[in-house]
Amino acid sequence: MTVVLAVDQGTSGTKAIVVDDDGAPLALAEAELRPRYGDGGVVEQDPAALLDSVLDTGRRAVAAAGRPVDVVALANQGETVLAWDRTTGAPLTPAIVWQDRRAAVECERLADHAELIAARTGLVLDPYFSAPKMAWLRRNLTAEGVVTTVDT
Numbered sequence: 001m002t003v004v005l006a007v008d009q010g011t012s013g014t015k016a017i018v019v020d021d022d023g024a025p026l027a028l029a030e031a032e033l034r035p036r037y038g039d040g041g042v043v044e045q046d047p048a049a050l051l052d053s054v055l056d057t058g059r060r061a062v063a064a065a066g067r068p069v070d071v072v073a074l075a076n077q078g079e080t081v082l083a084w085d086r087t088t089g090a091p092l093t094p095a096i097v098w099q100d101r102r103a104a105v106e107c108e109r110l111a112d113h114a115e116l117i118a119a120r121t122g123l124v125l126d127p128y129f130s131a132p133k134m135a136w137l138r139r140n141l142t143a144e145g146v147v148t149t150v151d152t
Contacts, residue, residue, distance in 0.1 A: 003026070009150075013053070047091035
C-alpha cells in the first residue's frame with residue numbers, strides 16, 4: 001500500500017494530509033499563518049514561519065497516521081518569492097506574497113514590451129507573477145543571495 005503525505009502551503013495556512021492508496025484520509029494537521037499587509041499593496045510573510053508550518057504539519061500528520069510515508073507532494077504559493085543565502089539557506093528577505101502589488105513599478109517600466117513578453121511567456125505583464133516581484137526585490141531589498149519562489 002502506498003501512503004502519501006500531501007502538503008498544501010497557502011497564504012493563510014498550511015494543511016498536511018496523509019492518505020492511503022484509495023485516497024482515504026489517515027490523518028490531517030493544520031497550521032494558521034498571518035501575512036503582513038501594509039500600505040502600497042504590501043503583502044509579506046515570514047519565511048521561517050512558512051517553512052516551520054510545512055515541517056510541523058507534515059510531521060504531525062505522519063505521526064498521527066502511524067504509517068511510514070512513501071510519497072510527499074507539495075502545493076504552494078507558486079508566485080511568492082524571497083531571497084535566501086545559498087550557503088546557509090537562511091532567508092535574506094521576507095517572502096513577497098503573490099498578492100503583493102509593489103512590483104507594479106517593474107511592470108510599468110516594461111509596459112512598452114508587454115506584447116513581446118506575452119508572446120514569449122504566455123503571461124500578461126502583471127505584478128502577480130514571480131518575475132516582476134523578483135526584479136522589484138533585487139532593486140529594492142537586496143542584491144545578495146539567490147531569489148526564488150518559496151517552494152525552493
